[in-house]
Amino acid sequence: MNRMKQWVKALEQSLFDDQPICSESKAVRSGAWVHFRLFELFVAAWAIAYAWTWGLYTFKSSVVVLELGLANYIHVASLFGLPSMVIAALVTLGIAVSITRLWRWGYLIAILALHLQYVVRFSQGEIPHSSNLIGFALLALGVGIATHKDPVAQVRFTWGFLWFFVGLGYTSAAVSKLVGTGITWIDGQHLVLWIHEKAIDYASMTGAWSPNVLQSAILNSAWVGTLSLFIGWFTEAIGVLMWFRRLRPWVVLVTIGMHFGITWTMNIVFVAFVMQLILTGFPWVEWITTLQQKTRMSPSSSDGPTLKS
Template identity: 45%
Template sequence: MDRLLRNLFHFEAPQSIGTKIQLRAFEFFTVIYTLLYTWEWAFYVPRLSDVVLPLGVANYLNVEIFFSELATVNAIVITLSCLIPLLFKRLRWLYVPAFLLFHLQYVTRFSQGEIPHSANLVAFSLMGLALAAVFVRDIKKSLPFAFGFTIFFLGLGYTSAAISKLVATGITWPDGQHLWLWIGEKSIDILSKTGEFQLNWLQELALSSRFIATVILTFGLVAELLGFLVWWKHLRPYVTLALIGMHIGIDLTMNIFFKTFTIQLIIMGFPWNRYINNFSKRLRSLPLKAFGRYLLY
């Protein structure tokens, strides 16, 4: 257990410029995508009229009151609660109301029964920042905690997704005929939306052979099943590459691209701190320390 905790929450050279840049890149990403989702939902929510499927706090609070300009007011408060702690490190506790209000915005937007999971990992990242602000006073340890917290749920989420597929469908889930069905469904969706659809090279390859389609699905299932291995640093880059490859495969076969997940995997899944430190040693003339003093922590 101690070894796992070290892999999740401890960085090599924690005070190095590379570690600080990677951690702050994670924080900037979390804030940027929190605000993108928040405002996207704020502009959509006023179109709603009734709650069809209450989620989370919506089971205890009537979120219909937010089917108005209140969604925009909530978005403004979330924006301030994210940008202020991002820029003023002593006010990191503001990530707590940011997370709670972000959840409220989410359950208001998706109260109609359709529940995507594109924002889930961003929400876990924001939750990690909020918990770190409350329970980890030292900023030098709070960002590593939020980073490790997110890595833990990233791995757990992917592995749970694979297990859910096996529980729902059984060991036959990777059967290539299932991929044929999904390609057909997506072709109808895209055709009805745009008026045209043309198979790409991977879709044609998958449809040409049940074996090839089965191999494609098997790769995706195994990549997800091994997602928990990102908890260990020495395996993290390889599992990350497999997961990114899986997302690219999903995009090519089913025209569904998990852009936010992929960007976050790139930021968190590789030892950028080590690469940046090695790069900075070769370019000692660059004012990296001054850069770090003002932008990082």
């Protein structure tokens, strides 16, 4: 029991305490603030873009194709068209009042509205996975900023909350594959089947399809497919290592490679997913801090305004 408490304490420290915003260095804290605000702007831009794009899409049809989640309990067809524009406006307003710190609860209003918009849009056809990570980042911002008044605590909670569930999410995906299919999930024949399925989708949109080098290798040898699936599964399985700051850049780098692998084998693109991993998974604070210090030290900086820490 004591060992478990020690492990939980160490994990809590790694997620919430071992952060640049907690540094004794004023320069590092300044870099941490810049990075956090860039992250906020990134999430805000994507969330707003998704809200309006999904809303505009609902004008194309009045038919409910997939009744999943909330769609089983509410009449989503009544939200197609103009009502979806109201939802998009609510997402935008909620984000605007929170990012400017006019109202701390705005992000939570925005994530609830964005989730509703997601359900409305998803009822007309499947949506790419990239929106899931953006939505979860918005949730992390919402909970962190709404439940903490201290700006430093807001940053600490947001990053800790985000990395805990992102890492857990990847590892859970690996576990779910074993639960659903067992160890035979990595059988290369499965990947051959999935490539052919995606080929049909691609050919129906463009009129033609030809395999790339990696797809050809997998189609010619199931063992190549088995190796590819094992690498992908193992990458997901070690997702919880993102909890630890020193390991995070390396795990994120491998994870990004996995997403590119999925794109090359099954033509599934993770644009926002990969961009968010790049923005959050690497030591940007160190790079920003170094850039700020070099800017202050440059001879030309004396001729104009200096950056304040």
